[in-house]
Amino acid sequence: MSDAYSRPVTGHVPVLRLGDVLLVTLQGDLHDSTAQQLQQDLAETISRTGVRGVLIDISGVEIVDSFLGRVLAEIAAQAKLLAARTVVAGMRPAVAITLAELGLTLPGLSTALSTEAGMELLTQQTPAYRPDGPRQESP
Amino acid sequence: MPEHEADGQLATPTHEVRDFLHRRREQIAQRWADEPLFRTVFTVSRDEAVEASKVVVDALAQVADSDQVEDPDAAGFSGVREQLARMGAARSRAGLSNTQVASELAALRPPVENLLAADLEEAPAEHLRACSTALTVLMGTLRLVAMQTALSEWQALSDRQRLQLMEVATPVIRLWDGVVAVPLIGTLDSARSQVVMETLLNAVVDQHARFAILDITGVPTVDSLVAQHLMKTVAAARLMGAQCIVSGIRPAIAQTIVHLGLDLDVITRASLSDALRYALHELGADIVNPGAGQR
Amino acid sequence: MHTAAGVEACLPIRSDMDLVWVRQHVRQAAARLGFGLVEQTKLVTAASELARNTLVHGGGGQMEATHISSGGVQGLRLAFSDEGPGIADLDQALSDGYTSGDGLGMGLSGARRLVHDFEIDSTPGDGTTVRVTCWAAQPPRPREEA
Numbered sequence: 120m121s122d123a124y125s126r127p128v129t130g131h132v133p134v135l136r137l138g139d140v141l142l143v144t145l146q147g148d149l150h151d152s153t154a155q156q157l158q159q160d161l162a163e164t165i166s167r168t169g170v171r172g173v174l175i176d177i178s179g180v181e182i183v184d185s186f187l188g189r190v191l192a193e194i195a196a197q198a199k200l201l202a203a204r205t206v207v208a209g210m211r212p213a214v215a216i217t218l219a220e221l222g223l224t225l226p227g228l229s230t231a232l233s234t235e236a237g238m239e240l241l242t243q244q245t246p247a248y249r250p251d252g253p254r255q256e257s258p
Numbered sequence: 259m260p261e262h263e264a265d266g267q268l269a270t271p272t273h274e275v276r277d278f279l280h281r282r283r284e285q286i287a288q289r290w291a292d293e294p295l296f297r298t299v300f301t302v303s304r305d306e307a308v309e310a311s312k313v314v315v316d317a318l319a320q321v322a323d324s325d326q327v328e329d330p331d332a333a334g335f336s337g338v339r340e341q342l343a344r345m346g347a348a349r350s351r352a353g354l355s356n357t358q359v360a361s362e363l364a365a366l367r368p369p370v371e372n373l374l375a376a377d378l379e380e381a382p383a384e385h386l387r388a389c390s391t392a393l394t395v396l397m398g399t400l401r402l403v404a405m406q407t408a409l410s411e412w413q414a415l416s417d418r419q420r421l422q423l424m425e426v427a428t429p430v431i432r433l434w435d436g437v438v439a440v441p442l443i444g445t446l447d448s449a450r451s452q453v454v455m456e457t458l459l460n461a462v463v464d465q466h467a468r469f470a471i472l473d474i475t476g477v478p479t480v481d482s483l484v485a486q487h488l489m490k491t492v493a494a495a496r497l498m499g500a501q502c503i504v505s506g507i508r509p510a511i512a513q514t515i516v517h518l519g520l521d522l523d524v525i526t527r528a529s530l531s532d533a534l535r536y537a538l539h540e541l542g543a544d545i546v547n548p549g550a551g552q553r
Numbered sequence: 554m555h556t557a558a559g560v561e562a563c564l565p566i567r568s569d570m571d572l573v574w575v576r577q578h579v580r581q582a583a584a585r586l587g588f589g590l591v592e593q594t595k596l597v598t599a600a601s602e603l604a605r606n607t608l609v610h611g612g613g614g615q616m617e618a619t620h621i622s623s624g625g626v627q628g629l630r631l632a633f634s635d636e637g638p639g640i641a642d643l644d645q646a647l648s649d650g651y652t653s654g655d656g657l658g659m660g661l662s663g664a665r666r667l668v669h670d671f672e673i674d675s676t677p678g679d680g681t682t683v684r685v686t687c688w689a690a691q692p693p694r695p696r697e698e699a
Contacts, residue, residue, distance in 0.1 A: 148576055151569040182576065182594055184601040185660060208499060212459035213594040215494035220595065221602075221663040230499040232466055237499070410625035417690060456591060 132157045134164055140172040140241050141165065141203075142234070146179035154190045161194055165201045172241035173198050176234045178209030188223045195228050205229060208237035268381070271388040275374070275396060276322035278389070279315055282373050287311035289369040295362040299348045310345075314338055318396055327396040330403045339407050346408030356408070363404050367397040421453070428454050430461040437537045438467040439530065441506075443476030451487035455494060462500045469537035470495050473530045475506030485520045492524045501525065501540075505533035561620050566604050566633070567613045575604045575616055579631065582618055586627040587689045596629065596687045599667040602660045603633045603683050611635025611681055621686070628669075628688040636680040643675060 130153060135142040141164060143157065161173060175191065177183070183191070195205035208231040210218075218224070231237035269277065279286070290296050291307035300307035320334030321327060349359045374393055378386045428450075430440045438461045440454060454472075462470050472488065474480070480488075492502040505527045507515075527533040535545055561582065564575055579600040583593045600616070607614040614635030621628045640646045647661050661683075665671040670686035 148573050150573060181580070182598050182601060184598050184605070185663060186601075186605060207497075210498045211594075212456065212463060212494070212498065213591045215459060215497040216455055216490075216591055217594045217598045217667065218497055219490040219494040220666050221598065222666065223663070224493040225497065228497075230497055232462070232468065232499040236466075236468075407625075414625055414690075452591075 130156070131160060134160060136164075136168060136170065137174075137238070138242075139170050140174050140238065141168070141170050142174045142176065144176045144179065148181065149187060151186060154187055158190055158194050158197070162197050162201065165198055165203050171203055173203055173205040174234060174237045174241060175205065175207045176209050176237075177207055177214075178211065178233070180211070180214065183210070183214050183218055183223075185221065185223055188218065188225055192225055192227055204241060206231050206237040206240050208232070208234050268385050270325075271385070271392040272322045272325050272327055272396075274378075274385070274389045275327075275392045276319050278374055278377055278393075279319035279322065282377065283312060283315050283319075285373060286315050286370055289373075290314070290366055293362070293365055293369070295345060295349070295359075295366065298352065299345045310341060313341060314400070318400060321399070322392070322396060327392055328399060330399055330406060332399075335400075335403045339403065342404040343407040343411045346404060347411055350408070350412070356405070359408065360401065360405060363401045366400075367394070370397065420449075428457050430457055432461075432465055432467075433471070433534055434538060434541075434543075436465070436467050436541055437469045437471065437534065438462060438465050439471035439473055439533075441473040441476060441530070444478070446477060446484045446487060448483070448487070451484075451491070455487070455491045458491065459494060459498060462495060462498060468500055468541065469503060470500050471503045471505055471530065471533045471537065473506045473533070474504060474511070475508070475530070477506075477511075480507075480511045480514055482518050482520060485515065485518070489524070501537075503527055503533040503536060505530045562618045564616045564618075565613075566607045566615055566635075569608065572601060572604050572608065576601050578618065579629070582620070582629055583687070583689075586620065586629060588629075588687070589689075592687060592689065595667040596631075596685075599664040599685055599687075600631055602664040603631070603685065606660050606683070607633045607635045607637075607681075610640075611637030613637075614680070623688075626688050626690050628686055630684060630686045632682060632684045634680065634682040639677040639679055639681055640673075640675040641677050643673060647673075 132143060132145060132153060134157075135144075141161065143161070164170075165173065173194065175194070180187075191207055195207075198205045206229045210230065229240065231240050268274070287308045288311075290311035291300075291304055296307040296311055300310050317334050317338040320337075321329075321332045324332060324334060326332035326334070346359055349362065350356075354362070371390060371393060374390055375386065378389060381389075428440060428442075430438050433439050438458070440458050440461075442454065446454070458470055458472070461467065472491065474488075477484065488504060492504070495502045503525045506529060507526055525536070527536055538545060562578060564578055565571055566575060576597050580593060580597045583596050588596065604616060607616070612635060614633065614637070617632045617634075619630040619632070621630050647665065661673070664683075664685065668685040668687050670684075672684040673681065674683075675681040
């Protein structure tokens with residue numbers, strides 16, 4: 120395809136650990152298999168590290184269709200089974216309007232305006248917050 | 259300049275018209291410049307009107323050349339659309355109705371037809387008739403294009419005005435740090451709720467508002483469609499991480515909502531101040547009555 | 554009177570990689586035609602749903618994008634076609650929550666709500682074509698709601 124298109128994100132999305140929270144930043148146009156890979160990586164990382172929260176920053180995501188919506192909902196559901204809370208932060212207004220119009224309200228998902236607000240939400244409820252700095256998790 | 263095609267064969271009527279338009283470009287433009295449509299729009303000088311007329315003559319010749327005299331979408335017209343729109347708009351501003359503009363457009367035809375008849379005096383009657391029919395059709399198509407352009411300009415203008423009106427009617431107010439409100443007044447139709455939704459959600463982002471209050475005190479009725487729009491706004495705000503509160507539900511509206519069997523799964527408060535009190539409480543800033551001391 | 558300025562592009566839908574191209578193409582085409590951000594997002598999302606349907610249920614196919622205009626308003630028409638098994642019960646397929654795959658059952662019914670015009674043609678055994686149209690501004694013919 121032509122160079123006018125930005126390269127889609129394929130492979131692994133980096134998962135960062137900030138104390139008791141895993142931070143994932145999604146950006147651009149996500150390949151279906153990348154989203155599914157992320158879901159798997161997160162489940163493994165949560166169970167390995169025993170973190171209490173997952174923060175997914177989607178402020179760089181231009182569209183969320185029912186596929187990505189389902190992946191986000193499933194990430195939250197599986198994290199809950201592993202005793203972690205998931206917060207999706209920074210959804211753009213246009214994306215939120217589209218999802219509401221689509222009829223996808225994702226009721227099981229906690230949301231926050233920004234990563235800061237999301238972090239606050241997660242750390243308030245995880246008193247065992249240990250600020251040991253950001254650390255890259257090799258997925 | 260050849261009157262007819264070189265080998266003595268007659269050109270097709272449309273091509274005859276094309277050649278005629280090329281040949282008589284100057285004369286046609288001179289006559290049109292005196293017609294009200296051009297004379298009153300291009301007022302700087304008569305030359306300006308003549309030049310504008312020539313542009314239209316050229317466009318007609320191009321359309322005749324492509325054998326599309328009946329097609330308002332012919333490529334030849336694309337160059338004059340803007341000018342025609344400007345002319346139509348100018349005449350409308352001068353207070354003419356669409357019908358009057360249409361008849362001014364129609365008045366452009368006779369001068370050209372007379373010129374054509376004079377030009378083809380020598381040609382066989384059959385050919386002259388065919389050529390003048392082609393010209394009539396072409397002029398009719400021009401009229402159609404002009405009217406179409408004028409109407410769509412008018413439509414665009416009224417759409418713009420409606421949008422502006424909607425934006426003006428949807429002020430988002432910052433009530434407190436992290437609390438925005440939009441008082442809705444009047445009927446909520448689909449287009450307007452779209453604007454409300456967008457304006458409110460953009461304000462949520464800009465103001466980092468955790469609470470967004472939709473005050474419907476000024477909304478006369480809530481039917482299932484309006485309720486649906488409210489729910490969509492609430493759902494979209496929640497997806498972004500903000501909470502919506504619907505305030506100002508009058509008793510009659512509460513009754514309607516119950517009668518319609520609508521399940522408004524949203525935080526509601528009777529008045530805007532109650533909604534603000536709730537939001538402040540949630541933000542950890544309670545309002546206490548100074549006279550009462552401790553609660 | 555709608556005039557079509559010809560088919561602008563024809564993209565294959567054969568793998569989930571192609572879904573990304575479809576989304577990017579639709580976004581760029583809509584942006585060029587002056588779609589607002591929300592309309593762009595809606596159309597791209599609808600295209601994503603429909604392309605995925607073509608891939609998952611139709612066994613692959615293609616998308617044709619056509620630039621149309623009517624009364625000065627610009628629009629984009631997208632046609633998704635496959636030669637898959639077709640849809641036996643259209644009413645059921647268009648209802649909320651109906652799913653034959655593993656999605657949330659919002660594909661067709663959801664996409665329909667995101668566009669101004671939605672048409673579906675399906676013959677069991679012969680494939681499915683879904684045509685959607687979106688306008689850059691208000692649709693040319695007023696669609697006032699009651």
